Amino acid sequence: MKRDINKNTLQTVVQETFALYAQALDRQEAKIQSQEIGIVQSIGQGIAKIIGLQHVQSEEIVRFTGGSLGLVFNLDSEEVGVVLLDSSDRLHSGTEVRRTGKVLDVPVGDALLGRVIDPLGRPLDGKGIVRTSQRRPAERDAPAIMDRAAVNVPLQTGIKAIDALIPIGRGQRELILGDRQTGKSGLALDTIINQKDKNILCIYCAIGQRSAAVAKLIADLEEHGSMPYTTVVMAAGEEPPGLQYIAPYAATAMAEYFAERGRDVLIVYDDLTNHARTYREISLLMRRPPGREAYPGDIFYIHSRLLERSTHFNDKRGGGSLTALPIIETEAQNIAAYIPTNLISITDGQIYLSPILFQKGVLPAIDVGKSVSRVGGKTQLPAYRAVSGDLRLSYSQFEELEAFSRFGTRLEESTRLTLERGQRVREMLKQKQYAPMPAAVQIAVMLAVTAGLLDAVPIAKIALAEQAIAQAISTQLADLCLQIENGAVLKDGDRDVLLKTAKTAIATVVKDSKDPKDSKRLFEKSQSTLETPLQTSPRSGERL
Numbered sequence: 236m237k238r239d240i241n242k243n244t245l246q247t248v249v250q251e252t253f254a255l256y257a258q259a260l261d262r263q264e265a266k267i268q269s270q271e272i273g274i275v276q277s278i279g280q281g282i283a284k285i286i287g288l289q290h291v292q293s294e295e296i297v298r299f300t301g302g303s304l305g306l307v308f309n310l311d312s313e314e315v316g317v318v319l320l321d322s323s324d325r326l327h328s329g330t331e332v333r334r335t336g337k338v339l340d341v342p343v344g345d346a347l348l349g350r351v352i353d354p355l356g357r358p359l360d361g362k363g364i365v366r367t368s369q370r371r372p373a374e375r376d377a378p379a380i381m382d383r384a385a386v387n388v389p390l391q392t393g394i395k396a397i398d399a400l401i402p403i404g405r406g407q408r409e410l411i412l413g414d415r416q417t418g419k420s421g422l423a424l425d426t427i428i429n430q431k432d433k434n435i436l437c438i439y440c441a442i443g444q445r446s447a448a449v450a451k452l453i454a455d456l457e458e459h460g461s462m463p464y465t466t467v468v469m470a471a472g473e474e475p476p477g478l479q480y481i482a483p484y485a486a487t488a489m490a491e492y493f494a495e496r497g498r499d500v501l502i503v504y505d506d507l508t509n510h511a512r513t514y515r516e517i518s519l520l521m522r523r524p525p526g527r528e529a530y531p532g533d534i535f536y537i538h539s540r541l542l543e544r545s546t547h548f549n550d551k552r553g554g555g556s557l558t559a560l561p562i563i564e565t566e567a568q569n570i571a572a573y574i575p576t577n578l579i580s581i582t583d584g585q586i587y588l589s590p591i592l593f594q595k596g597v598l599p600a601i602d603v604g605k606s607v608s609r610v611g612g613k614t615q616l617p618a619y620r621a622v623s624g625d626l627r628l629s630y631s632q633f634e635e636l637e638a639f640s641r642f643g644t645r646l647e648e649s650t651r652l653t654l655e656r657g658q659r660v661r662e663m664l665k666q667k668q669y670a671p672m673p674a675a676v677q678i679a680v681m682l683a684v685t686a687g688l689l690d691a692v693p694i695a696k697i698a699l700a701e702q703a704i705a706q707a708i709s710t711q712l713a714d715l716c717l718q719i720e721n722g723a724v725l726k727d728g729d730r731d732v733l734l735k736t737a738k739t740a741i742a743t744v745v746k747d748s749k750d751p752k753d754s755k756r757l758f759e760k761s762q763s764t765l766e767t768p769l770q771t772s773p774r775s776g777e778r779l
Contacts, residue, residue: 273297273332276314278323281476282520285315285332294338294374300331304355306339306477309521316521318477320355339374341485342367343492348436351453351467354478354485359469371492373484377543384549386583389614390501390558393429393671394422396601396664399623399681401586404614405435405499405556406547410578412563412570413588418599419562421668422586423503424452426560428459429671430501436493437465438502440486443479443509446471459669472509479513487544490557497553502545506562507538511574528573539581570605584608598665603630616674618725622681626660629685633657652690659689662697675716676705682730683737696744703740711736 273287283305291297295307297317303326309316317332342356344367351360354373358365386404403409411419427437439456441449449469456462466489470482483504490500504510511534518531526532538561545559561582565575568590579585584607592600612620636653640646646654663684666672672680680701683689692700708716715729 271334273315273334275299275326275328275330275332277328278326279520280516281319281323282308282517283317283319283323283326283332285317286313288315288332288334291315291334292338296335296337296339297332298335299326301325305332306481308517309523318480318517319475320477320481321475323475338372339481339485340370340372341488343369343371343489347466347489348464349462349466351469353474354468354470354482356485369492371488373481373488375488375491375544377540378546378548378552382548382552383546384554385613386547386556386610387613388499388547388556389616390426390435390499391429391433391674392422392426393673394425394599394601395666395672395677395680396599396603397422397586398615398674398677399619400603400627401584401601401606401608402610402612402615402619402623403558403560403584403608404547404610405558406545407584407608407610407614408542408545408559408561408582409608410561410563410582410585411588412565412575412578412585413600414565414568414590417588417590417593418668419564419588420448420452420505422588422599423505423560423562424455425668425671427456427465427501427503428461428669430464431459431461435464435499435501436490437461438468438486438490438500439465440468440470440483440502440504442470442482442504442506443472443513444469444505446473455669476513476517479509480517483507483510483541487541487557491544494548494555494557495553497555499556499558501558501560504541504559504561506564507578508562508564508574511538530573534574535577535581538578542578542581583610596665597661598668601664603627604634616719616722618674618678618719618723621725621730622678622685625685626681629653630657630660630664633660656684656687656690658694659692659697660684662694663689663701665698672705673709673716673720675712675719676708678719678725679708679733679737680704682733683741686734688734688738688741691745692741700741700744703744704737707736707740708733 271288271290273285275283276286277284288297291307293307293310297305297307299305303319303321305317305319307315308318341354342365346365346367350358350362350365352358352365356365386406388405390403390405392398392403397403411422413419427439430437449471453467456465468482468486468489470479486502490502494500511530514534514537515530519525523531542559542561545557547556548554561578563575563578565572570587587602587605588600589602590600592602612623615623632653633656636650637657640650640654663680683704689697689700712732715732719725
């Protein structure tokens, strides 16, 4: 028995020794291969063709003489296609290239918070080197299905039209799209600002943007106290195409570090239209065959493997979440174009910003009819469900009636009242930038408009009435506000208290109208509304 034990032990030791020896040989071989020296055969716009690197791997980092970096993109039989990650001014035919033996990786950790960096982790804010103890590959597989949990926790944006009608959950991927200069970046910026004191970290990835525009955005974040929990990953339009291409993957790797440790993270990709154009440029320079609309056939995979990494982890994986807000630009309101349809099919919903609404001054210019959240009310605070359904229905009816009313001069009384109510709903959905609204105040304002309390208020005074409601709710019903934001269901008693407080606040705005005749008429109408109890159904809150 003793001999058998010794024999087994000896065999185990021998096996372990051979395993260690094999590993040492592998490391030595890798070291020898990493010392391979290639020669630049030709230099193009952001790319290089190299010969002599026989054992180089796909997506490996190579280093040129002088310190410039490149990413191996194509592995052809006679040459290697490399995407440059630095300026090519000092590179020329005949420059030596060495392997590093490493795939593209980025620094991760708490030291990134509050910093402005490029996709390789190099500082752009003048605050010194970013010192982190860990690095992660930029390209990683998406989490497995069994590692994911249902998306059921809201991510409050502070924007009434979104939180009530197009709710976003933690772990969701919600696309923001619209024509140029319609407020897409502003919408994402407001969402980041609203995460202050909510224990949510934010990463803003600027792809191909003007440096001046990104600098202004960073200044706005600092002004509103949002930089301490935000990281800005910037690959400006003047940077090499390769740096712009890897930017969203690098930013996602930084976000995943926090999400896998149980934190909730919001990441904004601004924007993936520039990313698609950059990839097309690189691919065509590398002689990859173009497909539909001159994009390579794998452009769908490029974005799907990026956005599939956003999820809500289950409890075994820490319970963290990574919420993605990708932004794309449409041309002439064509949401059926190639890249928009690709991303609409990948994401869990979209927020469409209409240039027509923008020109009319309806800001944010969210087209409720073309916007959708496929996760739906599962991610909303329960109190929203008392108002959101009726609000969307009444607004849709208003938009339909508004289009038909242009062709007629005489309208029925009921139609006229519906149009007046809809105009007030539209005015209520307007919101200034950098002015996020707490959930409880949003619900109180929406209750007021659906219950008809704002029918007596001139459209020009809706904003003042909203401010009066917000102040009254915040000061007089602080406990109820806290209950709503903590997920409490809105009971009938709570509803009555909110309506009563709102009515009192609205009455003061109506009374102070500038036009004496109009003031008298509206004040009498308001008073009759206040004195007559509202008959409401439990669901709709509409007057019967």
